[in-house]
Amino acid sequence: MSAPFVGFGLGLRSTYFDAVISEQPDVDWFEIISENYFVAGGKPWYYLDQIKERYPIAMHGVSLSIGRTDELNVNYLTQLKKTIDRVQPMWISDHLCFSSLGDFNSHDLLPLPYTHEALSHLATRLNQVQDFLERPLVLENVSSYLSYTQSHMTEWDFLAELHHATGCQFLLDINNVYVSARNHGFDPMEYLLAIPEQAVAQIHLAGHSDFGTHIIDTHDQPICDAVWDLFTRYANMRAPVNTMIERDDNFAPFSEWLSELDKVRQIAPLSWKKND
Incomplete structure (x- = not known):
């Protein structure tokens, strides 16, 4: 089932809590980092309880590690489900990757090999997670800095196959596509257009650090011109x-961040504008 179109949002970060509450900005929705709310109370919930009275909320996780080969972390899933029950988000998402194995945590979002074996494993894990949470899970593509010799399909073909096999939807991070395209030398538009339109529930835009020979997905810079261009071209070919x-990190003044969001609205086709 497709996520409803609710418009244009921002990632809610503690730096901006006070500004959001005092200014009540023209933002359609906010996305929270799920793990930041795995507590009973405190500052995160004090602010979120006020913010979610006015704005719809989506939840975005960073620690599920759905691609891991050992057992899923039931304690983590239990905490996630409790948080979902309290937030009542529009949808929940996490990354199509692995980050942990047993007690080892890489603290990074590591890509999977793009093989039929990995595809089957991921489809099984996705069903297990969704059954536990009793909700669908949206999966985000990650930036990558390495490739596997075992891979026998492209990342975009892997995602398309996963959608056809499970019906899952994706959080399409256009910055991550650009980062990986630069690092691996593929055409980012080929990637974007290969993902079935009905499979895209959400888009992320962000900044990165460019080191010339490679780029790193740091999410601490303004969105670059190349990513704006990719978003413009993609948006003009797709439904809202x-x-x-x-x-x-490296947080800009809140007014500058809102200006970036205004640019998203200006770039988006007329068909993407909400009827307020």
Whole structure:
């Protein structure tokens, strides 16, 4: 089932809590980092309880590690489900990757090999997670800096196959596509257009750090011109998709962040504008 189109949002970060509450900005929705709310109370919930009275909320996780080969972390899933029950988000998402194995945590979002074996494993894990949470899970593509010799399909073909096999939807991070395209030398538009339109529930836009020979997905810079261009070209070929901006460090003044969101609205085709 497709996520409803609710417009243009921002990633909710503690830096901006006070500004959101005092200014009540023209933002259609906010996305929270799920794990930041795995507590009973405190500052995160004090602010979120006020913000979610006015704005719809989506939840975005960073620690599910759905591609891991050992058992899923039931304690993590239990905490996630409790948080979902309290937030009542529009939808929930996490990354199509693995980050942990047993007690080892890489603290990074590592890509899977793009094989039929990995596809089957991921489809099984997705069903297990969704059955536990009693909700669908949206999966985000990650940036990558390495490739596997075992892979026998492209990342975009892998995602398309996963959608056809399970019906799952994706959080399409256009910055991550651009980062991987630069690092691996493929055409980012070929990637974007290969993902079935009905499979895209949400879009992320963000910044990165460019080191010339390679780029790193740091989410601490303004969105670059090349990513704006990719979003413009993609948006003009697609039906409306919920789109938001992420920033995880080196935070700009709130007014500058809102200006970036205004640029998203200006770029989006007329068909993406909400009827207020």
